[in-house]
Amino acid sequence: MPRLSTVGGTTSSTRRGRGTSRAASDAAVSERRAEILSVAADIFARKGYMNTTVREIADASGILAGSLYHHFDSKEAMVDEILSTFLASLVAQYDAVIAAADDPHTTLRNLVHTLFHGLSEHRAAITLTHNDSYYLEQIPRFAYLQDTKIQVEQLWVAELRRGMATGAFRADLDPALVWVFIKGAAWAAVQYVSDGGSESSDAIADTHLDVLLHGIRA
Amino acid sequence: MPRLSTVGGTTSSTRRGRGTSRAASDAAVSERRAEILSVAADIFARKGYMNTTVREIADASGILAGSLYHHFDSKEAMVDEILSTFLASLVAQYDAVIAAADDPHTTLRNLVHTLFHGLSEHRAAITLTHNDSYYLEQIPRFAYLQDTKIQVEQLWVAELRRGMATGAFRADLDPALVWVFIKGAAWAAVQYVSDGGSESSDAIADTHLDVLLHGIRA
Amino acid sequence: MPRLSTVGGTTSSTRRGRGTSRAASDAAVSERRAEILSVAADIFARKGYMNTTVREIADASGILAGSLYHHFDSKEAMVDEILSTFLASLVAQYDAVIAAADDPHTTLRNLVHTLFHGLSEHRAAITLTHNDSYYLEQIPRFAYLQDTKIQVEQLWVAELRRGMATGAFRADLDPALVWVFIKGAAWAAVQYVSDGGSESSDAIADTHLDVLLHGIRA
Amino acid sequence: MPRLSTVGGTTSSTRRGRGTSRAASDAAVSERRAEILSVAADIFARKGYMNTTVREIADASGILAGSLYHHFDSKEAMVDEILSTFLASLVAQYDAVIAAADDPHTTLRNLVHTLFHGLSEHRAAITLTHNDSYYLEQIPRFAYLQDTKIQVEQLWVAELRRGMATGAFRADLDPALVWVFIKGAAWAAVQYVSDGGSESSDAIADTHLDVLLHGIRA
DNA sequence: AATGAATGAGGCTTCATTCAT
DNA sequence: AATGAATGAAGCCTCATTCAT
Numbered sequence: 001m002p003r004l005s006t007v008g009g010t011t012s013s014t015r016r017g018r019g020t021s022r023a024a025s026d027a028a029v030s031e032r033r034a035e036i037l038s039v040a041a042d043i044f045a046r047k048g049y050m051n052t053t054v055r056e057i058a059d060a061s062g063i064l065a066g067s068l069y070h071h072f073d074s075k076e077a078m079v080d081e082i083l084s085t086f087l088a089s090l091v092a093q094y095d096a097v098i099a100a101a102d103d104p105h106t107t108l109r110n111l112v113h114t115l116f117h118g119l120s121e122h123r124a125a126i127t128l129t130h131n132d133s134y135y136l137e138q139i140p141r142f143a144y145l146q147d148t149k150i151q152v153e154q155l156w157v158a159e160l161r162r163g164m165a166t167g168a169f170r171a172d173l174d175p176a177l178v179w180v181f182i183k184g185a186a187w188a189a190v191q192y193v194s195d196g197g198s199e200s201s202d203a204i205a206d207t208h209l210d211v212l213l214h215g216i217r218a
Numbered sequence: 219m220p221r222l223s224t225v226g227g228t229t230s231s232t233r234r235g236r237g238t239s240r241a242a243s244d245a246a247v248s249e250r251r252a253e254i255l256s257v258a259a260d261i262f263a264r265k266g267y268m269n270t271t272v273r274e275i276a277d278a279s280g281i282l283a284g285s286l287y288h289h290f291d292s293k294e295a296m297v298d299e300i301l302s303t304f305l306a307s308l309v310a311q312y313d314a315v316i317a318a319a320d321d322p323h324t325t326l327r328n329l330v331h332t333l334f335h336g337l338s339e340h341r342a343a344i345t346l347t348h349n350d351s352y353y354l355e356q357i358p359r360f361a362y363l364q365d366t367k368i369q370v371e372q373l374w375v376a377e378l379r380r381g382m383a384t385g386a387f388r389a390d391l392d393p394a395l396v397w398v399f400i401k402g403a404a405w406a407a408v409q410y411v412s413d414g415g416s417e418s419s420d421a422i423a424d425t426h427l428d429v430l431l432h433g434i435r436a
Numbered sequence: 437m438p439r440l441s442t443v444g445g446t447t448s449s450t451r452r453g454r455g456t457s458r459a460a461s462d463a464a465v466s467e468r469r470a471e472i473l474s475v476a477a478d479i480f481a482r483k484g485y486m487n488t489t490v491r492e493i494a495d496a497s498g499i500l501a502g503s504l505y506h507h508f509d510s511k512e513a514m515v516d517e518i519l520s521t522f523l524a525s526l527v528a529q530y531d532a533v534i535a536a537a538d539d540p541h542t543t544l545r546n547l548v549h550t551l552f553h554g555l556s557e558h559r560a561a562i563t564l565t566h567n568d569s570y571y572l573e574q575i576p577r578f579a580y581l582q583d584t585k586i587q588v589e590q591l592w593v594a595e596l597r598r599g600m601a602t603g604a605f606r607a608d609l610d611p612a613l614v615w616v617f618i619k620g621a622a623w624a625a626v627q628y629v630s631d632g633g634s635e636s637s638d639a640i641a642d643t644h645l646d647v648l649l650h651g652i653r654a
Numbered sequence: 655m656p657r658l659s660t661v662g663g664t665t666s667s668t669r670r671g672r673g674t675s676r677a678a679s680d681a682a683v684s685e686r687r688a689e690i691l692s693v694a695a696d697i698f699a700r701k702g703y704m705n706t707t708v709r710e711i712a713d714a715s716g717i718l719a720g721s722l723y724h725h726f727d728s729k730e731a732m733v734d735e736i737l738s739t740f741l742a743s744l745v746a747q748y749d750a751v752i753a754a755a756d757d758p759h760t761t762l763r764n765l766v767h768t769l770f771h772g773l774s775e776h777r778a779a780i781t782l783t784h785n786d787s788y789y790l791e792q793i794p795r796f797a798y799l800q801d802t803k804i805q806v807e808q809l810w811v812a813e814l815r816r817g818m819a820t821g822a823f824r825a826d827l828d829p830a831l832v833w834v835f836i837k838g839a840a841w842a843a844v845q846y847v848s849d850g851g852s853e854s855s856d857a858i859a860d861t862h863l864d865v866l867l868h869g870i871r872a
Numbered sequence: 873a874a875t876g877a878a879t880g881a882g883g884c885t886t887c888a889t890t891c892a893t
Numbered sequence: 894a895a896t897g898a899a900t901g902a903a904g905c906c907t908c909a910t911t912c913a914t
Binding site for chain 2: 046047048050051130131132134135167168169170171173174176177178180181182183184185186187188189192204207208210211212213214215216217218
Binding site: 071 | 899900901902
């Protein structure tokens with residue numbers, strides 16, 4: 001039962017800040033940064049990292065391109081913060097599900113819900129990891145993307161294997177492949193939802209769980 | 219039973235065809251174009267359309283960037299040809315499967331195989347439609363991407379609905395959502411395979427069909 | 437016997453002096469300014485005027501870049517103050533040496549010592565006048581750099597000429613060229629010393645005087 | 655008697671060229687590059703590396719800034735080529751002088767002439783090494799600047815030491831310091847000449863040699 | 873069919889400076 | 894006296910594309 005370690009990314013703080021200290025001011029600082037970061041995440045998700053210009057982010061944030069650098073070291077630092085924040089959160093949620101040590105069916109259900117929930121809450125980050133991973137993974141700074149992907153895969157595979165061992169799931173399937181199917185379906189579903197599909201992420205997660213467990217045959 | 223119409227894209231021919239006419243030379247011309255196009259498709263798939271420079275394509279083709287313009291009007295024209303060729307072929311295959319008018323289970327099986335087969339044979343084109351569709355779809359020239367996507371979805375949904383009507387498949391599922399799951403899983407599986415997974419596209423298609431029909435519950 | 441006139445530069449005082457008047461606070465003000473100026477001089481000397489950012493100066497001074505503008509009108513104003521202060525002091529010392537009206541050998545000795553002493557005490561300012569003079573001299577504000585350079589040259593040439601006339605020095609040399617040699621050697625020696633050479637500026641000045649007067653031939 | 659090794663810098667060739675082969679075409683290529691490089695060297699020398707913009711170089715070369723990158727990889731690559739070419743040439747000349755193994759006085763004479771000649775022929779490169787060395791030496795690519803400086807110093811010191819041992823030169827002087835004086839004087843003299851001084855570099859070299867050997871005392 | 877030089881637009885980033893607080 | 898957010902100009906570099914040869 002793998003317990004996931006911390007996800008990378010640089011520590012977030014205002015650029016070159018030498019510790020202004022008060023919580024209140026930190027919050028204020030965070031607000032502006034968070035705003036910009038949220039705007040950036042949206043655009044990154046829609047257009048991809050490389051296809052997004054810092055000027056687009058700046059325009060959407062109501063400032064000039066150069067002013068972004070008051071808050072962030074670089075465009076790269078922005079994605080870094082977006083991705084590492086999301087992945088850390090996802091990993092923490094998975095950890096909690098695994099730590100609960102329920103029976104395989106319950107755990108699977110919780111994992112699927114975590115997956116769908118994470119996907120819809122952090123659509124931007126997820127889209128990024130899917131569409132730009134090839135580019136980003138080449139950059140040393142983003143090595144943690146690969147690492148986390150592997151950790152998550154191992155967690156799912158281990159859990160599926162446990163279900164097979166206890167007789168909860170069919171034992172004739174390659175758990176790695178099953179995880180691939182689940183992941184792919186979940187990802188497609190999120191795009192479907194955000195394109196105007198009507199159902200909530202929970203409802204879709206349940207439907208997916210249903211199909212996954214019982215199949216579509218009558 | 220929708221029959222798919224022709225897929226867009228510009229007619230392919232050497233750039234300034236001044237009526238050179240000879241079959242032998244045309245063949246030579248075509249070979250060079252096809253070579254370059256294949257190289258381009260690979261790079262586009264790996265790095266995305268926007269992140270691929272014409273110089274990368276030229277370098278990999280052994281010529282200078284400027285010389286590409288002897289064969290193609292623009293970078294856009296290259297993707298266009300890649301995508302329209304692939305989609306036309308995919309659509310034709312789907313058409314044939316539907317035209318056979320087999321029972322729902324057989325037709326589903328054939329559709330899934332067509333899907334997986336197409337994905338693995340045209341990984342480059344498929345990757346492009348997934349990763350760069352947002353950007354490309356904004357360009358009028360590529361309106362057919364959306365069109366084809368909708369046509370394919372309608373074809374799958376119609377077929378699933380037929381299976382539900384005939385009692386072959388469960389009637390309590392949203393066929394559009396099921397198609398989304400299938401599509402997503404297939405796409406993820408292709409990436410998995412190309413990352414070094416061992417099984418062939420047919421074997422994976424069968425596994426997917428199995429999971430799709432019967433679920434993973436023991 | 438030229439007597440040097442006052443060296444330029446803007447009058448130094450806190451930026452928007454609204455007539456605050458108190459001696460105690462003025463002293464405090466001066467201290468802070470002097471501190472910052474000293475820090476700035478060091479960095480300017482090390483990296484050159486253009487290559488030094490106001491943020492580097494601010495960082496090294498423990499404040500933010502914007503806060504520098506409470507003390508100085510501009511980056512230019514900082515160099516101006518550094519350079520004009522140094523040049524005024526150098527010129528005053530030279531004036532004193534000339535005014536003493538000793539015999540040529542003694543005067544030469546004193547000039548060389550003044551030169552070496554000034555160089556090592558004000559390494560920052562000197563480095564600036566050497567490395568960034570081209571850029572600075574184009575700015576009207578820094579016209580005094582040229583003026584002072586010419587004045588100093590004339591003072592040296594006049595003194596050398598006097599020594600030649602009185603028979604103290606060889607009469608077959610171009611005094612302007614001799615001054616160039618002296619200046620260049622002195623400047624190089626200062627860099628040598630600051631790079632870790634062991635001897636003091638006085639000792640080096642004496643060695644230089646020795647070589648200058650007697651040559652290196654056995 | 656140190657023999658100097660090759661000076662660094664990247665091999666020069668048109669950017670990303672895949673070997674066009676013919677000498678004639680190479681010469682043509684070299685012409686354009688050499689032209690631009692010469693223009694760049696002049697501006698670098700006048701304004702310093704950091705204070706020179708690529709647009710200034712481009713403007714002076716009659717092309718757009720971006721077009722420079724057809725010939726050179728970067729602004730850095732330009733200085734690199736300028737500096738390494740000059741230093742290689744200087745080092746080769748020094749080597750030849752040392753290899754001749756003449757008596758100390760003759761060798762000193764030849765070294766001084768080589769120094770002054772090099773300085774005036776390659777004023778641009780020399781100015782660069784003096785004014786921007788602090789900045790450039792921090793860049794790994796330019797580590798050879800330090801190396802060459804040390805090699806040259808060792809060569810001079812060794813030669814001076816030899817002259818002291820054989821009784822040609824005074825033995826009571828620090829040869830390293832003497833070299834510093836020579837270097838500084840030579841450098842200042844070159845600036846003096848290029849500022850409109852009338853004498854040729856050879857004449858100045860002779861004058862310097864005279865002063866260096868015999869001093870200025872009557 | 874290809875080269876090599878050039879264009880022009882645009883991308884990321886830096887930096888001196890301003891200003892409300 | 895200092896902060897922190899923002900400006901606007903400029904800097905280096907990339908890239909799709911054109912064109913004479």
